[in-house]
Amino acid sequence: MDTSGSNTFNKFICIDILTNSSLFSAKIVDLETFEVIYANQSMKAILADEKAKHCWESVYAQDSPCKWCKVHELSMQKTAGDDNASITYEHFNEVANKWYQIQEKIQTLDNGKKVLISFSLDISMQKEAQSQLINSHVQLSQQTKALEEAKEKLKEQASHDFLTGLYNRRYLQQISQDLINLARREATELSIIMLDIDRFKMVNDTYGHSAGDQVLKYLASILTEHTRESDIVARIGGEEFAILLSHTDTNGAAVIAEKLRRSIEGQPAEIDGKTNISFTVSLGVASVDVKNDRNIDTCLNNSDTALYEAKRTGRNKVVVYSTE
Numbered sequence: 001m002d003t004s005g006s007n008t009f010n011k012f013i014c015i016d017i018l019t020n021s022s023l024f025s026a027k028i029v030d031l032e033t034f035e036v037i038y039a040n041q042s043m044k045a046i047l048a049d050e051k052a053k054h055c056w057e058s059v060y061a062q063d064s065p066c067k068w069c070k071v072h073e074l075s076m077q078k079t080a081g082d083d084n085a086s087i088t089y090e091h092f093n094e095v096a097n098k099w100y101q102i103q104e105k106i107q108t109l110d111n112g113k114k115v116l117i118s119f120s121l122d123i124s125m126q127k128e129a130q131s132q133l134i135n136s137h138v139q140l141s142q143q144t145k146a147l148e149e150a151k152e153k154l155k156e157q158a159s160h161d162f163l164t165g166l167y168n169r170r171y172l173q174q175i176s177q178d179l180i181n182l183a184r185r186e187a188t189e190l191s192i193i194m195l196d197i198d199r200f201k202m203v204n205d206t207y208g209h210s211a212g213d214q215v216l217k218y219l220a221s222i223l224t225e226h227t228r229e230s231d232i233v234a235r236i237g238g239e240e241f242a243i244l245l246s247h248t249d250t251n252g253a254a255v256i257a258e259k260l261r262r263s264i265e266g267q268p269a270e271i272d273g274k275t276n277i278s279f280t281v282s283l284g285v286a287s288v289d290v291k292n293d294r295n296i297d298t299c300l301n302n303s304d305t306a307l308y309e310a311k312r313t314g315r316n317k318v319v320v321y322s323t324e
Helices: 004-020 055-060 071-079 124-159 169-186 200-207 209-225 250-265 297-312
Strands: 025-030 035-039 086-093 098-108 114-122 190-197 232-237 240-246 269-271 275-277 281-287 318-320
Touching: 025 055, 035 055, 071 086, 071 098, 098 124, 124 169, 169 190, 169 232, 169 240, 190 200, 190 209, 190 250, 190 297, 200 209, 200 275, 209 232, 209 240, 209 250, 209 269, 209 275, 240 250, 250 281, 250 318, 281 297, 297 318
Parallel strands: 281 318
Antiparallel strands: 025 035, 025 114, 086 098, 098 114, 190 240, 190 281, 232 240, 269 275
């Protein structure tokens, strides 16, 4: 049966379909002259200059061979014995202002001529969708990060005093329960120092509330500097502060309190680099009954009672709470 006519007919059908296809752009480049010797209608629609001699001129309006050209890479693969080698890559065509997925292959024709066969599929819509997806992901990541930072900030605000940066009374109450339980398990001591600035109203009245705030912050820095990392230093309210001392009995807490009193008495607060404000504190010391106390309240009240006694009996002194 003679099928030559049928093969010829099929060949013309394929060429016609290729030529008129709008699904992809196709071109064939002569690798001796680098001329575009064939372009289907879709490729012609995006050519920069159909009459230009070289492919880089006609397709991309370049003055010299394209930096992204794959011919050398394909030639190396073909030289290595891979006759069916092809390369697929993505490229933005600035002339057409579109993204294309390009598949290229070097083919040797029956006459020995080598040509580059190239198919380009417009993927601009996919790229746009991908870009939007990436932007959405970036925005979501930024929003998530901002939310986490806001949550951390709120968490910090909930546990810290806004002016001094020390812990607040709420946090002291929360952490003290854990420390009481720990001291009970390990049979160790737990004590509290309460302190209050003497005649703080006079500081505000004399120097102003802004200076008073700076004195509070200065005092907070002294307390932090002269206590251990394991100690909990908190601003209870106004000019009143508390220090929760783990592994410390009443005597040890009293020694620490006296050191703090002397340091504060001997270090005036420097305000705006000009004014030195001297001030003193009164301190009350008490220990937690780790066997019987269910929370920190009793010890806070006891140390506060000792603090009041220090105020009543002259200020600028340390008083240890006593049941006697």
